[in-house]
Amino acid sequence: xxxxxxxxxxxxxxxxxxxxxxxxxxxxxxxxxxxxxxxxxxxxxxxxxxxxxxxxxxxxxxxxxxxxxxxxxxxxxxxxxxxxxxxxxxxxxxxxxxxxxxxxxxxxxxxxx
Amino acid sequence: xxxxxxxxxxxxxxxxxxxxxxxxxxxxxxxxxxxxxxxxxxxxxxxxxxxxxxxxxxxxxxxxxxxxxxxxxxxxxxxxxxxxxxxxxxxxxxxxxxxxxxxxxxxxxxx
Numbered sequence: 001x002x003x004x005x006x007x008x009x010x011x012x013x014x015x016x017x018x019x020x021x022x023x024x025x026x027x028x029x030x031x032x033x034x035x036x037x038x039x040x041x042x043x044x045x046x047x048x049x050x051x052x053x054x055x056x057x058x059x060x061x062x063x064x065x066x067x068x069x070x071x072x073x074x075x076x077x078x079x080x081x082x083x084x085x086x087x088x089x090x091x092x093x094x095x096x097x098x099x100x101x102x103x104x105x106x107x108x109x110x111x112x113x
Numbered sequence: 114x115x116x117x118x119x120x121x122x123x124x125x126x127x128x129x130x131x132x133x134x135x136x137x138x139x140x141x142x143x144x145x146x147x148x149x150x151x152x153x154x155x156x157x158x159x160x161x162x163x164x165x166x167x168x169x170x171x172x173x174x175x176x177x178x179x180x181x182x183x184x185x186x187x188x189x190x191x192x193x194x195x196x197x198x199x200x201x202x203x204x205x206x207x208x209x210x211x212x213x214x215x216x217x218x219x220x221x222x223x224x
Contacts, residue, residue: 008153032211043117043203043215044156088155092211100171101213103156 003027006089006104015113019076023089023104026070030091030102033065035074038086038106047087048074079111116140117216119204125222126194134189134219136204142214144207145187147171147179149200150218156203162187194223 006023013019021035032051036044050056053067062075072091076083089104117138126132136145147159158171160179168179176198180188191198199222205213 004155006155034211036215041218043205043217045215046212049212090156100158100161101156105153105155 001026002105003102004089004091004104006107008105008107010108010110012110012112013079015079015081015111017079017111019079019083019109019111021074021076021087021089021107021109023072023091024070025072025091025102027091027093027102028067028070029093032092033063033072034090034092034101035061035063036088036090036103038088040085044088076109079109081111081113084110115217117204117206117214119202119216119219121219122217123220125224127224128195130194132191132194132221134202134204134221136187136189136216138185138204138206138214138216140206140208140214141184142206142208143184145181146205146207146213147177147187147189148203148205149173149198150203151200159189159202191221191223194221196223199223 004025034049035047037047038044048063053065056063060077064073086106086108088106090101120135146161148156162168162181165181178190202219204216207213
């Protein structure tokens, strides 16, 4: 079993929809939770990161972490065609683990106009 | 100019050839990483380096080697390329080991 599981999709939604992207994990030592966005033929770029449990909001994006369930989510409100990309979750046990990130497989999202 | 650059961007090579992928960064970060990305498998860590004298194996280091020539430069070599090393390769840097900044990637095809 992979340490981090992510549904690869693809996920197709109409413009304006609320999108929910999710990852589950098995390592209870993970403390840092990140979402990266990767456009076609580009490198991943950090979208959001959270420490431990809770929510974090940045504009149309909300990241949620539920450590008790080992489950993280990224919500996109009022989705736009420019949000079409692959979204990768990533996790780390922190600097004591030398900063190694464990990535999910990535979910490909298409937002149709 | 981009903060993290990779050369070449695309490369086709034959089985058994030695190939080097190069990464340079202007972010001033000490930590540098090499990943490969395959469809359905996400990003997997090959090697990472915390400074010029510190090199560490990642999840999938077999068949690869690295060189940290300077704080800003980190190269990945395939000593004898094989077809299952066909993938997208990304270099990344980090200042705090949590947030990583990726280069644009190298698409490598081994025939």
